[in-house]
Amino acid sequence: MLLYISVLLAGIYIHIPFCKKKCYYCDFFTSQNLSLTNNFLLALFFEINSRKDYLLADKIIETIYFGGGTPTTLKSSEIELILNHLKFNFNIPPNIELAIEANPDDLSEQYLEELIKLGFNRISIGIQSFNDEMLALMNRRHNSENAINSVENAQKAGFDNISVDLIYGLPKSNVDFVKKELESLLKLNVQHISAYHLTYETNTIFGNYLKKGKIAELPDFESQNQYKYLTKFLEGNGFEQYEISNFAKNGKYSKHNSNYWLGKEYIGFGPSAHSYNTQSRQWNVSNIKNYISEIENNKYFEIEILSTTDKFNEYLITKLRTKWGVDLERIKKDFGQEYFSHLMNAVNKKVERKCFLTEKNILYLCKECWFLSDGLILDLIYT
Template identity: 45%
Template sequence: MAGIYIHIPFCKSKCYYCDFYSSVNLSYKKEFLNALFVELNLRKDFLEKQTIKTIYFGGGTPSLLSAGEIQAIIDKIQATFHVDYEPEITIEANPEDLIQIYIKNLATTSVNRVSIGIQSFNDKNLEQLNRRHNAKQAIKSISDLKSVGFSNISADLIYGLPKLSLKEWENSITDFFKLEIPHLSAYHLTYEENTVFGHRLKKGIISPVTEIESIAQYKLLCQMMSDNNYQHYEISNFCRPEKFSIHNTNYWNNTHYLGLGPAAHSYNGNIRLWNKSNLAQYLSNLSERKLPPHEKEILLKTDKFNDYILTGLRTTKGINLTRIQDDFPDFLKNTKKKIDELKDAEDLCSFDGNYFKLTEKGFFVADAIMEKFIITN
C-alpha cells in the first residue's frame, strides 16, 4: 500500500507562523492544475505499481480549489494508478472556505475526510495568527460538514502562542469537545525563520512562552484528551477509536508515498526526492513535459535506520527491536545500549515486549531522546 500527497501551493494570505510553501497569486491556478496532471504522468512509475490506499490534499490551501477541480485530480489519479476500493481521501480546508454551497459540492466528490485548520476558538488568538476566519465560522463549518454526511473530521489547534494563558488554551480544547470531532492535531508553536512571527521574535517584538508554560499547556492537553477518551497515538495527534489518520500513520510506518506539486516530498524506500519550492519553475518545466526542478537522495542503510527511529518514536507504538534485528542488525547493539542508558528514565520511556516507546512526558522532549539513537556517518 502507498499514498499520494498533492501540494496545492496557493493561499489568499500568509499566516504569521506558517513556513509551508505557498503563493498568494491565484491567477496561476489553472496552469498549475494542467502542470499537476503532467507531473502525475511523469511520476507514475515511482511507486512501482503499488496500490494507493490514501490521497491527501495539503498546502497551501486546498479548499481554494473547486469541488470539480478536486474531483478531476482524484479521477486522474484513479486513471493513472491502482487505487484501493475504499481509499482514505483527505482535504485540508480553512473554515472561511467551507460555506454551505462549497460543502454541498464537496460532498459530491470522493473526498471522505476533512482536516480543518481551526488553530483556535479564540478570536483574539486567531487575529494574532493572521487567520482569516473567526470562531463562529469555525463552529459553523463543522456543523455544516456534519449536516451533509461528513463524519471523519479532524481539527488543528495551536498552543504555545505568545501570551496564551492556560485558561484560554483550556477553553479552546473544551470548545473542540463540544463539537464532537473524532480527531485532533495539536501543535506547539515553533518560530520559523522566514515567517512574520520569526522576524518579530528576532526583533524582540514578541516573546515565546516560558518552558514552564509550554509544559503546563501540553500536560493540560494530554489530560483533557485522555479524560474524554481520545487516544494519543502520535506526538501531536489524538483520535477516537479507529479514527486515526491513515495517511499520516503510513508516513510514520515508513510506507511509500508520492508527492506532487512544488515543495512536495516523495519516498519509495530507497529514494527520497523533493520538488523545489518554486511555482514558476514548476510550471515552466512541466509545460515542456519535463520533471519539475527537484533534489534526490539515495538512501543508505544508516538513512533508513534513522528514518525508522525518527518516525517510530513519534508514535505510541514505538520502535520494534525485532525489526531492527531483522532489517538493521548492525545497529542493534548500539540501540540496546541507548535503551539501557535510559532505563532509569521511566517517566520518559517504557519497554513493552520488543517495543521501546516514549511516554507522554517523553513525547515533549522527543527530539532530545531521538538524537541519542541517530547514527551519523
C-alpha cells in the same frame, strides 16, 4: 488453513500551494498568486501522468491526501479533474481514505456537499484557535464563528470523520486559555484533533517579531504545563493520543499520516511535495513558477538515495513519536546487530532512561516524555 493475501499499499499526496493570505507563523511553501492556478493544474496533470511508475511494485493506493497550502482555494470541479488524472494512472480501489485540508471560511454547505459527492470521507479543518484576538494576531482569514460554522456545515454535509487543527503555546497564553480552547472544541463533537505547539520559524513574520522583541516565547515550564493539560484533557474525553500531536476517538486515526509513520511508500505531486519509495526520497522544487516552467524538462525535483543509516534514523525518529514504538526484532532483521547494539547502548546510557520502556520486544518512549522527544531521540541517531 489460513490464506494470507499480501497486498502492497501506498499513499498519494497532492500539494495545492495556494493560500489567500499568509498566516504569520507559517513557513510552508505557499503562494498568494491565485492567477497561476490554471498553469499549476496543467503542470500537476503532467506530473501525475509522467510518474505512474514511481512506486516500486504494483501498489494499491490506500489513501489520497490533498494538503497545502489550502486545497479548498480550488473549485470542486478542479479537484475532480485532479482525481480523474489519479484514477487514470494509479490502482485506486473504492472506499479508500480520501482526505482534504480546509480553511474554515471556504466551507460553505454547497462546497462541502460537492466534496462529499467527489468521495471525500475525511476533512481536516485548520481552526487553530477559537479566540478572535489570537486569530487576528496570527493573520488567519477566519474568526471563531466561521470556525464553528465550518464544522457544523461539514457534519450537515455528511462528514463523520472530521479533524481539527489547534495551536497551543501561543503568545501570552496560559493553561486557562488552553482550557477554554479545548472546551469550545469539545462541543463540536469531532473525531480527531491535531494539536501543535507554536514554533517561531526564522523566515516568518512571527520569527521576525520575536527577533525584534515584539513578541516573546513562552517559558518552557508554561509550554509543558499546556501540553500536559491538553493531553490529559483530551484523553479524559475519549481521545487516544497515538502520535505526539495527534489524538483520535474510536480509532479514527489519520490513515494517511499513520502510513508515513509506519514507513509505507507514498508519492507526492505539486511544488514542494515529497515522495518516498523505500529506496529513495525525492522532493519537488518549492517554487511554483519553477515547478511550472521545469515540469516538462524533468528538472523540478531533487533525489536522495537512502543509505542503511538514513533508513535506520528515519525509522527511529518517526516510530518513537507514536504509540506503535520501535520493533526491536525488525531493527535486528532489517538493519543488523550493529544498529541494534548502538540503539540499546544509547538508550541505556541516557540520563532519562526511565523515559524508555520495552515490552514484548517493542521499544517505546513513554507518553509523559513525548513532549521532550526531539532531544531524546536525537541522542539515539546513528552517525
